């Protein structure tokens with residue numbers, strides 16, 4: 016699918032009454048691919064093939080959607096230049112579930128800038144990143160060394176969801192507050208599941224209604240936590256909630272309101288937990304399919320010569336050169352967030368295509384990550400494609416540099432993922448602890464994807480058979 020540079024016509028839909036039929040069929044095909052084991056991207060791939068263009072038009076649930084391959088230069092312009100006539104747009108259901116103030120959903124550039132500055136300056140300061148790595152290492156060690164040692168078979172996705180949830184909650188509300196959020200993991204899951212559901216808010220028992228009810232319980236818990244902190248004047252420095260509440264008390268220019276804080280706490284959990292757990296799961300799967308790479312990574316991990324009951328630091332993670340490449344390659348192959356939606360605020364041209372006001376342009380990262388013109392042998396898991404990426408100069412880019420720079424796993428421009436360093440830290444730590452304690456292989460090779468999942472993931476959750484290192488070496 017090398018479509019870069021090609022600007023074919025944006026095939027118009029049939030006219031008149033046939034258009035309704037076409038819209039209905041497109042929606043039905045989209046929902047059918049979601050509800051099948053092939054995953055929702057099947058819908059997109061088949062349309063690229065049909066239209067033989069980097070851009071095609073479809074209609075889902077009454078909205079016109081344009082898919083634009085991120086291989087096309089116009090796509091990176093849309094992401095990085097953030098032209099004022101485009102705004103980020105998730106489905107209405109996402110805004111209902113995450114809240115009107117969620118950084119993921121706010122469409123106004125000014126509101127977004129304010130929320131992003133408030134969150135980025137508090138959350139991602141260097142000391143909090145080191146503390147986060149230490150907390151995640153404690154959780155991963157507890158899981159892999161203490162719990163997995165007595166098991167022969169484990170399901171990676173379940174375990175990864177559990178520890179990413181706990182790590183993110185601890186970062187947001189501290190270890191004490193995480194106790195209040197711990198019982199709400201199933202509610203967070205219900206909100207995630209509802210994000211792609213049909214918005215049947217008045218029909219009892221629907222996924223969307225369950226998601227809204229779950230959001231209410233999470234918001235109530237966050238309100239209680241904030242009230243308790245205010246009551247006891249209990250605003251420590253070391254978690255995000257305290258920092259945001261302090262700023263509010265002090266009237267800081269980057270302060271968020273109570274509602275903005277609550278919506279964004281939920282957003283960070285949703286944006287960070289399932290994405291990272293899914294990425295960890297795919298990484299484990301790719302490495303069970305590529306045992307030589309698994310062994311090479313293990314050699315690097317043992318070569319770090321960390322002694323005794325060590326805890327991993329950011330400096331240790333910096334030494335995991337091949338590990339880092341494996342993380343990047345897993346992210347490329349899995350492309351957890353397949354496309355990034357933007358809405359046109361007026362009629363305009365994109366890559367020679369006429370786009371009308373209110374159409375959604377989805378910038379498709381997956382087609383870029385599997386484009387052979389950009390990534391050599393894109394269906395092969397090969398961390399060494401990034402060898403030599405940090406070397407050379409900008410004028411004459413080597414192939415590895417080109418491949419590294421075109422990666423779009425965390426988006427680009429002003430809406431780039433706020434948690435990308437945290438996600439990479441979690442993946443590297445998990446990888447290191449698994450490699451240094453076990454060899455593993457898949458216990459069930461069924462490639463089917465989970466139906467109706469927000470991000471593509473294996474239906475079986477990636478069950479693996481573990482062999483402790485000291486038994487097999």
Ligand code: HEM
Nearest residue numbers: 286287290291294351352355424425426430432433434438
């Ligand atoms: C492997 C894991 C992750 C992946 C693949 C991922 C991917 C992405 C992508 C592609 C975007 C941009 C979407 C767009 O432009 O439309 C994004 C945005 C975002 N991500 Fe992540 N993410 C991950 C983990 C995390 C974590 C751990 C957090 C925080 C705890 C997080 C918080 C956010 C936030 C707040 C945004 C919105 C940024 C904005 O709009 O300014 N993500 N993520």
